[in-house]
Amino acid sequence: GTTPVNIHGKPILSKTGGWIAALFIFGNEMAERMAYFGLSVNMVAFMFYVMHRPFESSSNAVNNFLGISQASSVLGGFLADAYLGRYWTIAIFTTMYLVSLIGITLGASLKMFVPDQSNCGQLSLLLGNCEPAKSWQMLYLYTVLYITGFGAAGIRPCVSSFGADQFDEKSKDYKTHLDRFFNFFYLSVTLGAIIAFTLVVYVQMELGWGMAFGTLAVAMGISNALFFAGTPLYRHRLPGGSPLTRVAQVLVAAFRKRNAAFTSSEFIGLYEVPGLKSAINGSRKIPHSDDFIWLDKAALQLKEDGLEPSPWKLCTVTQVEEVKILIRLIPIPACTIMLSLVLTEYLTLSVQQAYTLNTHIQHLKLPVTCMPVFPGLSIFLILSLYYSVFVPITRRITGNPHGASQLQRVGIGLAVSIISVAWAGLFENYRRHYAIQHGFEFNFLTQMPDLTAYWLLIQYCLIGIAEVFCIVGLLEFLYEEAPDAMKSIGSAYAALAGGLGCFAATILNNIVKAATRDSDGKSWLSQNINTGRFDCLYWLLTLLSFLNFCVFLWSAHRYKYR
Numbered sequence: 001g002t003t004p005v006n007i008h009g010k011p012i013l014s015k016t017g018g019w020i021a022a023l024f025i026f027g028n029e030m031a032e033r034m035a036y037f038g039l040s041v042n043m044v045a046f047m048f049y050v051m052h053r054p055f056e057s058s059s060n061a062v063n064n065f066l067g068i069s070q071a072s073s074v075l076g077g078f079l080a081d082a083y084l085g086r087y088w089t090i091a092i093f094t095t096m097y098l099v100s101l102i103g104i105t106l107g108a109s110l111k112m113f114v115p116d117q118s119n120c121g122q123l124s125l126l127l128g129n130c131e132p133a134k135s136w137q138m139l140y141l142y143t144v145l146y147i148t149g150f151g152a153a154g155i156r157p158c159v160s161s162f163g164a165d166q167f168d169e170k171s172k173d174y175k176t177h178l179d180r181f182f183n184f185f186y187l188s189v190t191l192g193a194i195i196a197f198t199l200v201v202y203v204q205m206e207l208g209w210g211m212a213f214g215t216l217a218v219a220m221g222i223s224n225a226l227f228f229a230g231t232p233l234y235r236h237r238l239p240g241g242s243p244l245t246r247v248a249q250v251l252v253a254a255f256r257k258r259n260a261a262f263t264s265s266e267f268i269g270l271y272e273v274p275g276l277k278s279a280i281n282g283s284r285k286i287p288h289s290d291d292f293i294w295l296d297k298a299a300l301q302l303k304e305d306g307l308e309p310s311p312w313k314l315c316t317v318t319q320v321e322e323v324k325i326l327i328r329l330i331p332i333p334a335c336t337i338m339l340s341l342v343l344t345e346y347l348t349l350s351v352q353q354a355y356t357l358n359t360h361i362q363h364l365k366l367p368v369t370c371m372p373v374f375p376g377l378s379i380f381l382i383l384s385l386y387y388s389v390f391v392p393i394t395r396r397i398t399g400n401p402h403g404a405s406q407l408q409r410v411g412i413g414l415a416v417s418i419i420s421v422a423w424a425g426l427f428e429n430y431r432r433h434y435a436i437q438h439g440f441e442f443n444f445l446t447q448m449p450d451l452t453a454y455w456l457l458i459q460y461c462l463i464g465i466a467e468v469f470c471i472v473g474l475l476e477f478l479y480e481e482a483p484d485a486m487k488s489i490g491s492a493y494a495a496l497a498g499g500l501g502c503f504a505a506t507i508l509n510n511i512v513k514a515a516t517r518d519s520d521g522k523s524w525l526s527q528n529i530n531t532g533r534f535d536c537l538y539w540l541l542t543l544l545s546f547l548n549f550c551v552f553l554w555s556a557h558r559y560k561y562r
Contacts, residue, residue, distance in 0.1 A: 004165065004235035007087065017166035017235040022181060024230030025163040026188040028094060031223030032155050033192035035101055035216040038200045039148065040066055040347055046209055050114050051138065052130040055527050056513075059348040061142065063506045066344060069149035069156070071499025076154035077492030082242040086162040086488060087234060093154025094224050100151055101217040103144035109210030113137055157492035160185055164479050165487075166235050182476045183383055186468065190379040195219075197373035205367055238281050243322070243486050246280070249311045250323045253298035256313060260300055270317050271301040271309075278318045283484040286321035291328065295320050322483040325562070329481060329490065331555035332410065332474070333497040338548040339417050339470055340501020341508065342541055346375075346424075346463060349537070350456055352529050353428065356435060356446070357453035366453075374457050378464030386468075406477035407556045413470025414552055418545045420462035425538030427455050435530040442528065481562055512537060 006012055040062055047058035080089040107113040114137065120130035133141075163185055167177045196216075204212035261267070270288060278285045288296075298315040305314050350371065359366045382390075391403035398404055404412065431451065435441060440448055474494050482490025509525055516533070517523040526532035 004168075004237060007231060007234065007236060012235060016233050017168065019166075019177075021166045021230060021233040021235070022163045022184075024226055024233065025159060025166070026185065028090065028155070028223045028227040029159045029163075029185065030188040030192040031219045032094070032097065032152060032159070033189045034196045034200070034219055035097070035148070036069065036152055036196075037193040038196035038212070038216045039104070039145070041197060041351070042200065042204060042209075042212060043145070044348060044351065046108065047141075050108070050117070050209060051133040051141065052115055052120070053133065053138075055352065056525070060506050060509070061145075062348070063344055063502050063509075065145050065149050066347075067499045067502035067506070068146055069152035069499065070340075070495045070497075070502060072150060072153035073157040073492040073495030073499065074489070077157035077488035077490075078242075078244060079154070080158045080161075080488040081239055081486050082244070083239055085236055085239050086158040086165065087231075087236055089154050089158050089488075090162060090227070093151050094220070094227065097148060097151030097155065098217065098220045098224055100144050100147040101213065101220055104141075104148065105210055105213040105217050107141055107144060108208075108213050113140060153495070156495045157488045160475050161479060161487040161491045162234075165237055178480070179476065180387075182472050182479075183386060185475070186472045187380065187383045190376050190383065194373055194376040194380065197370055197376060201367050201370050237487075239485075241281060241485075243489055246315075246319050247323050247326070250295060250298045250315050250320050252312050253315050254295050254320075257297040257300050257302075258294075260297060260302065262296075262300065268301040268303060268305075270296065270299045271305075271314050272299075272317045279316050280318060280322075280485050283318065283322075286318045286325075286483065288317050289321060289324060292324050295323060322486060325481065325483050326486065326489070328559065329478065329493060332407065332477065332552075332559065333493040335414065335548055335552035335555060336410065336470055336474055336494070336497045337501045337504060338545050339414060339466060340498040341504045342417055342421050342501075342545065343463065343467065344502045344505040345537070345541065346459070349534055350424075350460070353431065353534070354453045354456060356431070356440065356448055356529060357451055357456070358447050358449050359453045371453065371456060371460070374460040375464030375467065378461040379468050382465055382468045383472075404473075406473045406480070407559065409469045409473030410477065411549075411552060411556060413466040413468070413473065414545070414549045415466075416462055416469065417466035418542060418549060420459045420466060421538055421545055422542045423462065424459040425535050425542060427459065428535040428538055431455075432530060432533075432535060441530045443530075512540070 004012055004017070006016070043062050043065070044055070044058045047053040047061065048055055051058075053061075076089055076093060080086045084092070115131045115133045160182070164178060164181055167174055167181065171177070200212050200215055203215050272285070273279045276285070299317050299320045301309075301314060311319075354371045359371070394403035395401065398408070400408075434451055435448060438448065438450075440446060471494070475491065478490040478493055479487060513523045513525050516525075516536075522531055524533040524536050
């Protein structure tokens with residue numbers, strides 16, 4: 001059932017897959033992340049400066065875009081595992097992504113889609129006197145933006161799994177190839193982010209918003225062409241039917257037999273189809289485990305079941321074990337929601353901080369929207385040194401041939417994220433007091449010449465290190481631990497956790513604003529960062545991150561690898 005096939009579903013007769021096939025897939029993911037980060041870092045500024053929306057609503061809209069693009073990845077994973085396969089899911093959604101990027105480019109290029117920009121200087125923006133965007137203009141922008149999010153939702157859970165499918169699991173070097181694949185995969189993600197934070201920002205400054213978003217569309221178009229060009233080289237796995245249906249069948253069958261006893265005289269045994277193959281396409285048989293005994297009732301074969309029982313009354317052991325595995329996996333990606341929340345806050349809050357700081361390097365002035373490139377650079381550096389420095393050192397300590405286990409890497413990432421957000425709170429406290437003492441309290445869009453923005457690099461680089469260890473370890477963990485016929489669903493767990501983190505950031509911001517708003521309408525998250533208390537928010541995030549880390553340690557200690 002797990003034998004790889006070609007695009008027509010026939011057994012592979014020639015040499016396919018391997019690193020050459022993976023390279024075509026890397027290109028698609030790099031362009032997707034380039035567009036994703038290009039939109040996330042530029043869209044807040046576009047809505048504020050061009051569409052004349054407040055920072056608060058602009059940030060929430062972008063957070064919702066980030067959340068939709070990740071949380072709805074479960075839909076993409078479901079379609080890939082159930083019906084379409086990973087290749088066709090990527091093909092359909094990457095085309096949708098390209099069309100929506102073209103729509104965003106048109107929205108930024110044609111005057112009919114934006115409000116009047118005349119008589120709208122910085123003072124008018126600060127006072128809110130610029131002509132606001134019409135409701136239909138915002139509806140168009142939100143529509144194409146959220147369609148882009150849905151396009152990403154079909155790509156993200158499938159690309160990493162489809163790339164990993166290109167390697168022969170019977171090879172003696174399979175584990176090594178898989179470990180290196182996920183590191184190089186995240187390296188392609190990082191390169192996409194770096195290009196978004198540098199080249200796209202430069203194009204925006206020199207040629208305008210339309211050309212900047214157009215650059216993203218062109219990159220996506222090229223990557224689509226490369227992805228389709230690699231079609232003859234890809235190895236495929238047959239979809240195993242609807243995983244949600246199989247999960248529902250297990251739950252219904254277990255409920256129906258909830259009162260049946262394993263010691264009953266009617267009990268024949270735990271049901272499994274005879275032979276070497278399982279009843280599920282694309283899946284090997286999974287041996288029985290002792291966890292979640294109540295689910296075993298679904299495989300409880302009684303004399304009354306007959307020779308051809310309904311799958312809604314009797315399920316195979318393999319089918320029951322699939323559900324058990326999905327349940328066992330949940331706590332680990334759930335503990336990464338907090339990291340995604342912190343990353344989302346950084347994308348918006350840190351940009352607002354940078355607007356008040358000096359971004360010059362000697363005579364070179366970096367745009368504020370270039371600042372998030374530094375986590376990408378730190379990720380690039382860490383991944384480049386991972387095998388030559390980190391693995392040999394940790395191998396001596398842990399005895400693990402890969403340096404650290406997957407869960408250990410996730411734990412390292414979560415621990416480093418706590419340090420990052422704690423430093424962010426310390427620096428923001430200093431920055432705010434400096435602004436007040438030097439007369440910048442009400443000039444929150446004016447840079448303070450004697451306070452450099454490069455103090456932000458510490459929190460950026462630390463969060464980049466955290467992201468490398470946590471996300472790469474999580475992707476590898478989910479791919480290896482997920483059931484054979486649910487690999488895309490497993491990968492979607494990571495994207496779902498990321499999406500929930502984005503939504504959680506919006507919810508947290510709304511709660512903080514409501515709870516801290518005073519009689520003058522000021523809160524911790526006031527639009528004027530110098531009168532707000534971003535530092536208190538960072539301290540709150542530090543506390544929540546620490547509590548989350550404790551929950552992770554408990555969950556990881558209890559988890560047993562398959």
